[in-house]
């Protein structure tokens with residue numbers, strides 16, 4: 001696998017353990033309980049025809065924390081045995097304004113709703129069918145192949161904060177997964193080329209402006225700093241790379257730290 005500066009990695013994460021455990025608890029299932037899924041018609045991203053652990057289904061196949069759509073509210077409303085729960089869910093499904101303010105803005109998931117409305121005895125397989133596929137996340141590579149063609153660094157933000165839904169703590173899926181990786185961890189990744197216009201120029205003789213928010217600085221951190229150091233000091237490319245190693249080893253996390 002090789003990369004160019006400015007390329008990114010597509011990473012297939014696992015959902016956070018606590019979130020998976022919440023779903024298992026809601027359906028009174030153990031991680032290692034096995035199910036055999038089959039499709040009567042149509043396609044599915046879920047594994048069919050072979051027994052699979054429900055914990056694995058929940059952690060590596062489906063998005064558990066995305067906000068519930070209005071369509072997703074129909075089935076839980078239908079199976080709610082408590083009329084108050086049924087009418088509340090129907091109202092949220094029918095009223096666009098309420099749905100936007102109370103579900104989308106607060107990122108209330110289907111799982112959150114099933115916990116809030118326990119009389120909704122939705123079968124586990126129906127829950128799975130309503131969920132969307134866990135999508136790969138993209139991360140700009142923040143190292144240069146000049147530094148090491150066999151290594152890539154990522155610069156990413158990890159969110160762990162009170163959930164906007166008001167239900168416990170929100171942990172972002174992919175960045176939490178990456179942050180928990182240890183030497184030897186195996187992670188499903190692939191290199192994706194970025195748009196050519198996203199690559200830094202070969203020389204500082206070509207002016208360029210970087211506009212970004214937060215970790216958007218990631219792709220150009222290393223090359224840019226090395227180029228600026230070379231330009232300012234007349235250092236060789238190798239010396240500039242050694243200087244970057246030192247900067248990264250000590251405390252520099254963002255280009256902004258060097259400029260200020």
Ligand SMILES: Cc1cc2nc3c(=O)[nH]c(=O)nc-3n(C[C@H](O)[C@H](O)[C@H](O)COP(=O)(O)OP(=O)(O)OC[C@H]3O[C@@H](n4cnc5c(N)ncnc54)[C@H](O)[C@@H]3O)c2cc1C
Pocket residue numbers: 008013065106107137138139140141154155156157159161162163164165170171172173174175176215216218219
């Ligand atoms: C081309 C490209 C390059 C990228 N490069 C980088 C990079 O270099 N570094 C990087 O960090 N990211 C990068 N991203 C973003 C990255 O792909 C992910 O979107 C990001 O890491 C979040 O994914 P996640 O699975 O960790 O979080 P998710 O589990 O998907 O959660 C993110 C969602 O949670 C919401 N949220 C935040 N706080 C709360 C809260 N308290 N309660 C409820 N919901 C909340 C956010 O609004 C957001 O909608 C890049 C994206 C693209 C498209």
